[in-house]
Amino acid sequence: MKLVVVAGTPGSGKTSVLMHVVRAMKKSGVKPALVKVDCMWTEDDLRFKRLEVPVGVGLSKDMCPDHYAIYNVDEMMAWASGQGAEVLLSETAGLCLRCAPYPDQCLAICVIDVTTGPNTPLKVGPLLTTADVAVITKGDLVSQAEREVFRERILEANPRCRIVEANGLSGKGSAEVADLIKSWPETTGEMVLRHNPPLAICTLCTGELRVSKEHHRGVLRHMDGFMEYTGE
């Protein structure tokens, strides 16, 4: 079983790109299964089902969606294999950009939207810096020069990544991504994450609603950058 993890900023076009990639994969005779992880609600599974491939949904609810996707990866892969799939495509919700839900053996794809401006690649963090492939979307909305500047910024953040210019509407770039998936190796044995998740857990994580500082315990970081542990 191959594992492909597709992450990216909200609204960057992950689902649209993935729809075209699935079509390209099917065309070349590869059997994919899809899992869409979201936080509260999603309807994307209905879009994916139109492609006539096995589709699963995971709602992370109170758990961080990236942590949820990582925690459940074995179960997802077992499900995909039960569906007769050769590749599991896992689309994450990815919100805080602090972790990167990429196990070492997966093909890690970060979808990033060129209209968010050339500083975005520097803000996205491990989601981009530890990805194998950066897929640039919405390039048709800007000039060639702006696309090239954006590309340069991505390479500043992650010099090793392969860049694919894609279009979620026309399907541009999907054949290239499908080829990359085809040549990616299968997963074997135990996987580890490429990047450590955030160090801290604090009282806010466990449901504290009061805002004032005195109510909080845990590993906490101050505005001046000072980090401390407060608690028992």
Place this chain on the structure above:
Amino acid sequence: MSFISLKVLGGLGKDGRPDDVVEIELGPGEIVGIVGPTGSGKSTLIGDIEQLAQGDTPSSRRVLLNGKVPDQELRTDPRKKLIAQLSQNMHFLADMPVDEFLRMHAKSRGKDPDLAEKVVEIANTLTGEPIDPSHPLTILSGGQSRALMTADIAVISDSPVVLIDEIENAGIKKQEALKLLAGEGKIVVVVTHDPILALMASRRIVMRNGAMAKVINTTDSERKIFSDLERVDGWLSSLRETIRHGDVVSARDIAGDLVGNASGEVTAA
């Protein structure tokens, strides 16, 4: 790499019917037009050429360089790219000063960042209100953006193939812009319905329903019409400038400019 020719091999139109033009080869120094109604697939064809499509775009067209399938790097790495594109989308979204943006673009193309100064200098010959290099890109007017991108392509993205999507919407001096972009020995592909730009081309590809329907070679009589059109256009431009500068157009301007220059039946009222 020595660059000789670009060949487009036909693919499919919107309804899945094949292009009537099975292949078309473009050589250095040639200006080729693309014409057709809105939605007929002009921008798609330009897009296929820009990304050197290999049957992997919705049209399934293929583009060969010197008769061969181009290397992947030529398709994607801006340092090796042979194609510059002036698209319809000219509004900048990047929140950066003009100068910083141009320097970074030069870097992405493997060029000297100091070329940024020259880009602004040339852009300011094409547009009315001068561009200040310290201003943010996002406040540039449509005409200023077009002028800046035109100069950027002439200086930084200086490539053997130049693709232009509808320069007449520009609010800049279009013939000067085209001359600047065409340079020496480049292949220029221009989407246009402007009679002057279309007749400057040696051939034009006619698009219909997403497909390349036919190729028209510019005829001798079209070439004659072109020289008349150029004069009329020069006259219209000078009137436009008069109005732009807040001056009053006088009957004498019209008579003086038109009677002496234009041939045939075009005369002042």
